[in-house]
Each structure stands twice: as structure tokens, then as C-alpha cells.
Amino acid sequence: MRRRHLLAAAGLLAAPPVHRLAGGSAAAQGGNWAPDRPIRLVYPYPPGGGGDIVSRILADRARELLGQPLLVENRPGAAGLVGAELVTRAPRDGHTLLVAAAALSIAPSVYRRISFDPIRDLAPVALLTRLPLIVLTNPDGPYKSFADLVAAARRDGDRITYGSFGIGSPPHLVGERINQELGLKMTHVPYTGGAVALPQMLRGEISAGIFDGMSMLPHVQQGRLRALAVTAARRTPQLPEVPTLREAGVPHDIGTWHGAFMPGGTPEPILRRMNEVCVQVMGMPEVRERVVTGGAVPVEPPLSPAGWAAAFAEEVRAWAAVAERAKVVVE
DSSP states (O other): OBBBOOOOOOOOOOOOOOOOOSSSSSHHGGGGGOOSSSSSEOOOTTTTHHHHHHHHEEEEEEEHSSSSOEEEEEOOOGGHHHHHHHHHTTTTOOEEEEEEHHHHHEEEHSSSSSSSSHHHHHEEEEEEEEEEHHHHHHHHOOOOSSHHHHHHHHHHGSSSSSESSSSHHHHHHHHHHHHHHOOOEEEEEEEHHHHHHHHHHHHHHSSSSEEEEEEEEEHHHSSSSEEEEEEESOOOOOOOOBBBBTTOOOOOOOEEEEEEETTTTTOHHHHHHHHHHHHHTSHHHHHHHHHHHTTOOOOSSSHHHHHHHHHHHHHHHHHHHHHHHHHHOOO
């Protein structure tokens, strides 16, 4: 098993966050909490991606329900940790919201230098979307099924390669989980994104890629890529003919997701109200249609703040086991 190293952005060694309760007491307001000024919505990645789109849909529709605007602020850096840390240090008064992705659940396991604990210092609000990852290959290549890829990896060992959008990313760890479960030694090739890896997949320079549906689904639908498997509990509506990894013999259902969080210690009435708003927005027919068209899967049934907190904590533990066994470290 190979040890992975990467220099992360500096500045993540600060002291643990100090939470402050600003404004009026949410507990005194019961379940009728409402913001009294605009809400800062932090998306810890650059503009233009799937999560950015989800953030802006949420901001647009939630304004009608809350009576205050949600101002989207992109704060990229260190695989989303810069923006997430910013939210952990915000007042716990309901006026700062984080929309994060699954990398947040991996960070405690792979980043040596992280200044906060996502479970302790963030309060889960709502799971917004699930986003299966897709194992992909060149449609003109030798792999017509996931079984073909596995057979090649058994035969050719580390000469079989798979791409992802970075060391310690969900696709990277999915590839390591495949290696672990099936006794393979496929070599990981990190990229900065699916768009960078796409030409190399099309030229057959890497054996396969593991990327999110939002960025790669159109290429599959246009026949430019072949989907071999998806990371989901059940087959996706967009690719009903493609088996899940579990069907292919890998007991792994975790893909990626978009989820909402607030600073740890935010009062329960605020979390409940924001959960209600998130669930209502993501359940709007036009929003659901846009989510599904984009390659994501609606969350059914919706999770309460407590349910999302439990699911998030379990995912942190699951990724930790994969990362430790594969010795994936980001420094």
C-alpha cells in the first residue's frame, strides 16, 4: 500500500474556534426563529461547480421563505477547509451557513494539519443532495464492464490506472476501497478536476476515472465515456443500466453529496428552522428536476438535523477506515 503526501495550504494550525452567541436568543424564540438580517452562505470552493449551483439555488429559493437574502460567498482553499474553518469561527446566531461536499467528511482522516474537528465544530443542518460517483472508461477501450477492469487489474497489477480529482478526494478513496476489497493494486493518478482528466481518458492514457455525475454524466449520455459502475445504494435514474459497486462485489455505497452546516453550538431552534427551509427548497418540483438532470439524486426521505449529524459522523468513521488502511496522508 502506498503512502500519499501533498502539501496543503498553510494557515490551518490556529487555535480551536471560539463560538459566540450574537443577537437574540434562539431558544427564547422557539420554533419560530427567523433571521433579522442577510445570511452569509459560504461555499468553500470556486464558482461554477455543481455545489456552487446548489448553493445559489438554495439561496434564491430560501429568501422567499426566510424573508432575508442569502448571500453566497465562495471561499476556496485547502480542499474546502479554508471556507469550512471560517464558518466554525462565525457567531452561532443563524446568520452563517456552510454548503459543503463529502471532502469535509474525509478531511479529519487525511489532513495532518487541520485546525478544527468537523463533528465537534460544525452543526449539521440538512443533507441537500446525494451525488453518486461513476467509474468511467474510454468507450473504445478494452473494458466493456467493471468486471473487465477488475480482470485487467488482477492480470496487470499497478499498470492499471485510475484518475480522480485529487489526493484524499472521495473518488481517490473509492478507488482505494476497490483495491482493498478486491485485492487489487490499481495506481491512482490525481488531477485537478474531471475536465483535466477527460482528454487523457479519451486517449486511453489512463485505464479508468472515478468522478462525480454532475461533471461526467453528459459525456456518458453523449457516448464519449462508458460508465462501468456507480457508488450508490441503488442504481441511479440517470443510468439505470449501470450496476452499483455493491452489485459488482464492492460493499461501498458512499459517493459524494452537498450538505448544509452551521457553526457548532448553534441553538436547536435555528437548526430546525433552517432544516425545514432546506428540505422545502430541495423538494420543490423544479429544483428536484434540476438536481436530477444535473446527475445528483434527491434525498429521500429528508434527514432531520439529528439524522444528518448521525449520518455525517458515520461517514467520517467509514472514510477514516479506508484512509488509514491505504495510508493516504495530506500534509
